[in-house]
Amino acid sequence: MSNSRQGTSSAAARPPARPAMGPRPGGRPMGMMRHGEKSKDARGTLLRLWRYMRRQRWPLVGVAVFVVISTVASLLGPYLMGIAIDRYITNHDLPGLARLAWLMIACHLVAAASAWLQTYIMIGVAQRAVRDIRSDLFARMQSLPLRFFDQRSHGDLMSRLTNDVDNVSMILGNGVSQLLSSVLSIIVVIAMMLALNVRLALVSLVVAPLMFLVTRYIARYVRPRFRQTQETLGELNGIIEETVTGQHTVKAFAREEVTIGQFCEVNARLKSVAMRARVLAGFMGPLMNMVNHIGLAIVVGTGGLLAVQGLATVGAIASFISYYNRLGRPLSQIANLYSGLQSALAGAERVFELMDEEPEVDAPDARPMEHTNGDVTLDRVCFGYEEGVPVLNEVSLHADAGQMIALVGPTGAGKTTIANLLTRFYDVDSGAIRLDGTDVRAVRKDDLRRKLGLVLQDNFLFADTVMENIRYGRLEATDEEVMAAAAMANADHFIRRLPKGYQTVLSERGSNLSQGQRQLLAIARVILSDPDILILDEATSNVDTRTEKHLQEALMRLMAGRTSFVIAHRLSTIRDADQVLVINGGEIIERGTHKSLLAQRGFYYHLYASQFRGQALPEAV
Amino acid sequence: MRSALRLATYLKPYRKWALLAPLLMLLEVAMDLTQPRLIQRIVDEGIAQGDMNLVLRTGLLMLGLAAIGALGGMSNGVAAEQVVQGAGADLREALFRKVQSLSFGNLDHLGTGPLVTRLTNDVTQTQEATMMMLRMAARSPFLMAGSLIMAILTSPQLTYLPLVLILVEVIVVMLVVRRATPLFTQMQTRLDALNEVMQENLAGVRLVKAFARADHEQERFGGANERLAWQAITAMRTSASMFPFMMITVNLGVVGVLWFGGVEVTRGTMQVGQIIAFVNYLLTTLFSLMMVSQLVIQFARAGASANRIAEVLDSEPWVQDRPDALRELTPRGRVAFEDVTFGYDGNGSEAVLRGISFVAEPGETVALLGTTGAGKSSLVHLIPRFYDVTEGRVTLDGVDVRDVSQETLRRHIGVALQEAVLFSGTIRDNIRYGRPEATDDEVVAAAKAAQAHDFIMGFPEGYDTILGQRGVNLSGGQKQRLAIARALLVKPAVLILDDSTSAVDVETEGKIQEALEEQMKHCTSLVIAQRVSTVLSADKILILDDGRIAAEGTHETLLKASPIYREICESQLGNGVNGHEQ
Secondary structure, X not given: OOHHHOHHHHXXXXXXXXXXXXXXXXXXXXXXXXXXXXXXXXXXXHHHHHHHXXXXXXXXHHHHHHHHHHHHHHHHHHHHHHHHHXXXXXXXXXXXXXXXXXXXXXXHHHHHHHHHHHHHHHHHHHHHHHHHHHHHHHHHHHHOXXXXXXXXXXXXXXXXXXXXXXXXXXXXXXHHHHHHHHHHHHHHHHHHHHHHOHHHHHHHHHHHHHHHHHHHHHHXXXXXXXXXXXXXXXXXXXXXXXXXXXXXXXXXXXOHHHHHHHHHHHHHHHHHHHHHHHHHHHOHHHHHHHHHHHHHHHHHHHHHHHHHOOOOOHHHHHHHHHHHHHHHHHHHHHHHHHHHHHHHHHHHHHHHHHHOOOOOOOOOOOEOOOOOOOOEEEEEEEEOOEOOEOOEEEEEEEEOOOOEEEEEOOOOOOHHHHHHHHOOOOOOOEEEEEEOOEEHHHEOHHHHHHHEEEEOOOOOOOOOEHHHHHHOOOOOOOHHHHHHHHHHOOOHHHHHOOOOHHHOEOOHHHOOOOHHHHHHHHHHHHHHHOOOEEEEEOHXXXXXXHHHHHHHHHHHHHHOOOEEEEEOOOHHHHOOXXXXXXXEOOEEEEEEOHHHHXXXXXXXXXXXXXXXXXXXXXXXX | OHHHHHHHHHHHHHHHHHHHHHHHHHHHHHHHHHHHHHHHXXXXXXXXXXXXXXXXXXXXXXXXXXXXXXXHHHHHHHHHHHHHHHHHHHHHHHHHHHHHHOOHHHHHXXXXXXXXXXHHHHHHHHHHHHHHHHHHHHHHHHHHHHHHHHHHHHOHHHOHHHHHHHHHHHHHHHHHHHXXXXXXXXXXXXXXXXXXXXXXXXXXXXXXXXXXXXXXXXXXHHHHXXXXXXHXXXXXXXXXXXXXXXXXXXXXXXXXHHHHHHHHHHHOOOOHHHHHHHHHHHHHHHHHHHHHHHHHHHHHHHHHHHXXXXXXXXOOOOOOOOOOOEOOOOOOOOEEEEEEEEOOOOOHHHOOEEEEEEEEOOOOEEEEEEOOOOOHHHHHHOOOOOOOOXXXXXXXXXXXXXXXXHHHHXXXXXXXXXXXXXXXXXXXXXXXXXXXXXXXXXXXXXXXXXOOHHHHHHOOOHHHOEEOHHHOOOOHHHHHHHHHHHHXXXXXXEEEEEOOOOOOOHHHHHHHHHHHHHHHOOOEXXXXXXXXXXXXXXXXXXXXXXXXXXXXXXXXXXHHHOHHHHHHHHXXXXXXXXXXXX
16 A cells, blocks of 8 residues: 555665666776866876875985985996096006096995985885875765765775775885986986087987887877776776675575676776786887987997097097996886886876865854754755655654654655754755754764764674774773673673673674674664664664563663654554654654554554454554 | 795796797897997997998997897787786686685685785785786896806906805895895785775774764774884885995996906906996896896785785685585475584584474475574575584485585575675666576566565666665665565575565565465475564464574464463564454
């Protein structure tokens, strides 16, 4: 009877996701695909990365100083070598050579010391920058609205938090200082070459434009392919995460082979995309090497010509060649870094994308909240998770402080949604929710949530001890207080029977306990947090009937003096409610007490009667 | 080390490429090695003798060889990627298959979180290491050996110099590696810890928000983050200290060459050009050695990942099929438990079930009631062999379930687990999950029986509506109904409903029961329930207490015979629970 009245208004109790690509686990992350276009802004990403490093101003200055010293010092080498050859060796002047040798040794020691210092400092700078990026990312994630998490693939999010940040970390560590010293080397070398012999220097720089061309050409093709690689990796992660955590269901339906097939499809795609990107990026090295050799050939050829014509000395040419070689190394280092840099940039882009998501913020004038009495009013509240699909329609209710309100009705009718709105996981579309007369939107979210105690259908537990999990309700609580809360929730006796009692470590998501036991822990947690308002979302439906009786008593004690909203299916739990609100199709269709509603012989009456299916009703009506 | 070798078997299909790659690199290296020699020729012969032609010809030769070298290098890249990407994809697939083959017991033991990291992070690390090996490890040793030989050939008198220097460098490398490796392993551990915090926060985001614990989590994360940063800095600084040492070695070597070479030139036993060439070769040798040592460190880091991957690959599934297991079955659905004892860790003392014996005839509905943790779920998990019994046996139509292959068994058993897990995809695909070849009519029929059809049609796209991660866009009751439809569609001989209507309201549940009664005539059903209303019309009700069957009977007989049952009924249905008594 009731189902046919539901229609679209109560279609979803939670927000629907935007379409994924195809019917398989771990569909593509939504919404982020469109950012692919604007991500070509490599400079912007680099700038942002740079800003993280810039926070450590003095260390960076130190690095710069030492880079200069070490590069200059080490580049004096070839120059001095040229002198050694021209002035001393050719003239067989051993004492002179000896003096120069000591000078060279001193030079090298300085170079090595500064190189060491430079790296030492740079590592600290880079890792702290990565630490800051991670921290900011995590903080941003904490402040994102629930809607965000309901709509995204967890696997992809984790991929960004881990893989992509790792990419950035790898390159920042070595990459930056190598880049710095390489660039500096190149500059100094060119300067020294010019100082030695302008003609030769200019000739040797002939290949420079060629190098730029090679770099740009490859860059243009490589970066989008790296981005594709990261995206596909994120997709694969999504599949892995979803199927591995849902492995029990996969096995229950013997779907292992099919799941493997889906995995292989994305795996193959990842392989080909990654290969394309990396092969292309890998061309950089050999190509640059070749260009370098071309340059060398030109230099030597020209040098030979000049020498033959007496326009340059052998020693100068030897120096020159040595310098040219010194050009080769930094260039190939840059080429080697290249592939890593592209990958890191792609990773950084995905990280920054996440950081740019809109956080849920309190209104600028949001007030903190002191003690509340617990008057709760919903005033013509309308809400829908999606445009055009309303879930609540002009719902109004009022609970005086300390009352127990029971919400009943078919699933999907909007009861859980009311809970979501009270906690401001979502905000109303129109109408208002007031606490002690104050609109909840005028209050800071965190304060509001601390005043509410929530026991959900699906209770999350951390991979930590039972004691710590319960203590999560009030972090400053003592061990005795924790145990007292557990006793009130009737969880104490089963906890003590666990292998290590309260110190038993729960496995991830508390999966080494039964559903019912997890619920009891969650209830203990709420008891400890001592909220002013309770919201119990079908809290007791997973607990067996015996325990439920004791629990009912404890909850009665807890609810005394506190406003409580109980969303339950068990009619036995709501018999003592001060108000029963029957919600169907996003509206409150009946209100009253259990007895008065039965007398009405309306919707509620039928709901109650159906529990007995053919047997006589216990209450005489 | 052993793990690395074990993983190396994945390179086998690509061995042609794996051998080709270094050869191609050899080509590039050989070309590189000729350059100093050619320069020497230009200086000593061309310039010294004023032979322009020679200079030009040699120059052109250098160009040609450089081009060949570049081709070699690029092809090496292609070959190397074939190996790395190919073997990497294969390894990932092997790991995934392995995970799919593991039983519930393994999954409990390993944890799904760590498994995900193995599949992603650890594989990538191993790939990177292999890549380094094929590209640079191919290059550096060749280059090193090649230039050493060339150096000695060029100036035999100075042979002792490079040898001494190499020795010094090797010692330095070994010292650094010994100190750095454990530091990197620790770094990896801290990284894991950090990832765990992140994953927990993602999964428990509702909780964190509900208790407004963002600050607390931030602190927790911050602590782990800080520790990781510190560890990373220490490890990297240690390994980076290698470079300056080597730099000094190299440069002092050059000074040495100049000095000793200068002496030789003064004596007339060497020429200037030789010195220049020797310096070049020496530099190349020593720098290659440095590259090799960097590789060694990379390798050490990847070693930790290799170990973790090997651990998964080597795990034995707790529940396995016998080689002669039955693969064909047309069961009528008679389920029997014969004195079954079961414990999660295999020994009798921690037993969750003790001495369970009962029979469910084909077409019967057996309901299980009991306190939390009494063993109801564990009991039904034994039927599809999610776990195996410790003692006693479970039979289907008289056949011990351990004699049937898991896949065959599960094809005939429809399960709606306690936690209804749905996957992203359309509703239709989710319902069809157990039997993809089912027709649309069958899908709709199953959905109708599960009372899901109406709410599905309430969505704009009906059965084609796409569900998000884990079916997040449905209410708990809706998810459960889809799970029931999914179980029904399999047309099972045995249907297991594990507390699968807990989130569904009483009235809807009643309708599901009615519809199921029709369906369940064709199959044996085991229903775990919390609500008495669910079990009122069961053929048999089993009451479990602390792992044993405390009472057995129908609703009527139990009301008379079992005080526990009476108590449960009273608390749920109110006083005067039995129609007879009024």
